[in-house]
Amino acid sequence: MIIVRLPPSLRPDGRDTLVVDEDVRSVDALIDVLDQRVPGFRALFDEGGCNFAVNGEVVLRRVRDRALRPGDTVEIVPSMAADSPHKPRARSSV
Numbered sequence: 001m002i003i004v005r006l007p008p009s010l011r012p013d014g015r016d017t018l019v020v021d022e023d024v025r026s027v028d029a030l031i032d033v034l035d036q037r038v039p040g041f042r043a044l045f046d047e048g049g050c051n052f053a054v055n056g057e058v059v060l061r062r063v064r065d066r067a068l069r070p071g072d073t074v075e076i077v078p079s080m081a082a083d084s085p086h087k088p089r090a091r092s093s094v
Contacts, residue, residue, distance in 0.1 A: 002030065002068055005075040010038050010050075027052055028064035030074065051077045 004018040018037060024030045035042040044050055052059045052066070053075040059066045068074070 001070055003073045004030070004034065005073065006038070007050075007076055007078050009078060010041070010044075010076060012038055024068055026064065026068055027054075027059065027066045027074075030068060031064070034076075049079055051079055053077055 002020040004020055006016055020033055022033050024033055031042055031045055052063055054066060055073055
């Protein structure tokens with residue numbers, strides 16, 4: 001079992017946590033599962049719209065290859081640099 005914490009923009013049913021019971025051994029496999037549960041997740045990731053932290057450590061290189069083990073906690077962290085529908089817009093001061 002892997003626990004996945006979701007930011008508000010990716011909560012399809014309002015829950016901030018998903019429990020993944022499928023046998024996922026890498027972030028790449030987790031992306032497949034998340035794309036089934038959160039439609040459009042793969043496109044968001046591919047466009048640079050989010051990052052992953054595993055057990056509190058942000059994964060910066062070879063993200064898809066990062067190994068996962070049962071009991072891991074994965075947090076999806078929105079990327080502010082991505083041009084995606086989940087990116088917050090700057091407020092106008094006018």
